[in-house]
Amino acid sequence: MTVPYDPEVIEKSARDQWDSARVFEVDEDPGKDKFYCLTMFPYPSGKLHMGHVRVFTISDVIARFHRMQGKHVLQPMGWDAFGMPAENAAIQRGIPPAQWTYKNIDDMREQLKRLGYAYDWSREITTCRPEYYRWEQWLFTRMFDKGLVYKKNAVVNWDPVDQTVLANEQVIDGRGWRSDALVERREIPQWFMKITAYADELLAELDNMPGWPESVKTMQRNWIGRSEGVELAFEVEGRHPPLTVYTTRPDTLFGVTYMAVAAEHPLAAKAAEGDPAIAAFIEDCRKTGAAEATLETMEKKGMPLGISAIHPLTGEEIPLWVANFVLMSYGTGAVMAVPGHDARDWEFAKKHGLPIRQVIAPADGSRIDIDNSVFVDKGVLVNSGEYDGMDYQTAFNAIADHFEQIGSGRRTVNYRLRDWGVSRQRYWGAPIPIIYCDTCGAVPVPADQLPVVLPEDVEFTGVGSPLKDMPEFYETDCPTCSAPARRETDTFDTFVESSWYFARYACPDADDVMLDERARYWMPVDQYTGGVEHAILHLLYSRFFQRVMRDEGLTERAEPFTNLLTQGMVLKDGAKMSKAKGNTVDPQALIEQYGADTVRLFMMFAAPPEQALEWSDDGVQGSFRFLRRFWTAVHAHLDAGPAGELDLATLNAAQKELRRKTHQTIEKISDDIGRRHAFNTAVAAAMELLNAINKLGDATELDRAVVRESLSAVVLMLSPIVPHICDALWKALGHSEPLIDQQWPLVDRDALQQDMIELVVQVNGKLRGRISAAVDADNDSIVEQALADPNVRRFIDGKTIRKTIVVPGRLVNVVV
């Protein structure tokens, strides 16, 4: 009998061979066509989960495929090592976050190696190491010098019991996750990066990124949210300064029936002085989390302030309200309300009995009842004095011109995008390199004093950051005047580390510069793969950082990722696999049971990469059985005897058919993997070909020659997905050069030729028959043949043929 399929043995053998020959370690070689293949690096949470296995396998298949296409492939791996889970683990287990993190990294690295990924481990990056984060500290100080960072107050979730800032995730139903206290909004000073300075460029360049999914580009466009509108001032009665508001719909200005300000607005505070009810309302508004989803879904509440603004065109008195849905931190903290033509304003007006006025009529002349339903479309102005009858654009220009002429307004471009707040009141992150001096203010740490090292040996209690209790950390001297000064104890948002790691893989050991000339060789990333959940924040921050690095002269490229693949989640029983739901499947156990190839194959076969993947134990079984069938097929073929010469001139019909199937399959799988990233259909095509191979059999030397060609092609084409078994089978087929150095198989065009093809015949679009026609048959003879088909005749006899449609190579449709 043949050799049994023993994954453990063959997988170790393949790994040892790759390791000892260091086949995945690459240097810069300008003579070669580089291909930089990257996945979003993992957070070292403890153990590998199925989501990791999925994304890493997708990327590995792409990397190995391009290697076989002759590309000089770099595929690195590293660790996004700062973050909250390490602090939580420290609280629960009393282990310092650093120790917990490093242990997890060691465990997960071993698991990754067992999966046979083609990583260049010599470039491994760990973001919590000072030699890594020193360079983002350095870049921050450069941005400081250029005015790209600044400090301002920003809203956080405040837990009044634990006296600590909470992440949005730590706010459950409006309460602190540990204290259960009602969370409040609080403003504290924080550092910001001016991503808005790049808003136009980040938006415009999306049009030149064909390698990104449309959905991701659309999300980013909407997130940046460029709008053109008018900023205009409303005078306020009494001795108050005017209120400035921004609107994209100046055409609806005559429909303003009230205005609303944020709870934190000075006008609200003024009104509260004389009215305890308003003061109580303002106090109440603060008792909510800061997340936008919370603010947008909560009940819209408001109170009149007893102050009026003056309508700038009609002179009417407009009542001022304080409302919980207006935020001080966005825009001017005040909005004008047009209930007739804005859904939120309409609902608020209905609830509080405020007047609703129609000032826009539908362009098609139809009538609407503004008291029954809001009308938000653009149309023609009515009830708007001299502007009546104008369309949106005419009115926009006329009103904008008016305000610009009288000097109480101007056209502006507004962005929804806000600057990036990078301060975190946490311990386990990269220290923000700023020193506060009583005389010199905030001073960036000079380059020769970087990195500001985070002390790793700490007592971590969970109440506040230990850095705030470590004088040996925060006590220092001012770099400018040498007076005693205090270090910033806030750390960076962990998105800062992940916004530039991709470039650092090019030169992870550079110790006197952030990026060196090697980054010019490897950047940009040719293929980036990761979860859709990163479609906006991580990917936008990375595009921003790449531009900051470009403007610093570190790289020429503006865009970091040429092609983007966003992969779906791994589900079990319809829900995302998670510890909380208790529906996880441990990859390690499966690898031990079936081997890495089976797990890799199942991941690639069960669903296309962008879609959610439903876990199935039976499906994994099936993948294992396929690999065993594959193994047996090759060995049975070898046992059947030597293969003869592949003499194409003497092939019989069945042999020709297998060759055609083989080369059709090479064509299909090349396209499926290389262009479509449809790994599931690539595997299906390989399975089909193997079925066809088994059907032909190994009876004669010529059969065996044809089968040998087909089997070799299957081994080569499946090798990116299941590299270990293919390595062993390649050797078994008698090849002396290792599979890892082989080129992708080529299509033999001659083998694809066929004389006859099958066409479908439809009558009125319904399938009624099939005909076999010569490839080069003309339309008339095809129609003639179609009309002669007995079953087709049943449906056309006695009827008039109005039209016949021939779709070449596919079908004939007879319309009767």
Next chain:
RNA sequence: GCCCGGGUGGCGGAAUUGGUAGACGCUGCGGACUUAAAAUCCGCUGGCCGCAAGGCCGUGCCGGUUCGAGUCCGGCCCUGGGCACCA
């Protein structure tokens, strides 16, 4: 609430540019092999009608465009992701 996806047999999915709906695999059922079981191999497997040939219905729901719609358009339902301090 706002932005972006998804919905096809018992299940995962296929149908790539508007052209044969259900490839490939799983499950299930039947058979071969076996003392038996496992493993393996062969056959069938969307629903309804029919001995068969074949017919009718069918891609979340309602409507439209077209010779032809899973695919395009309008409206709705359900569901997943994101919403700036989870990563």
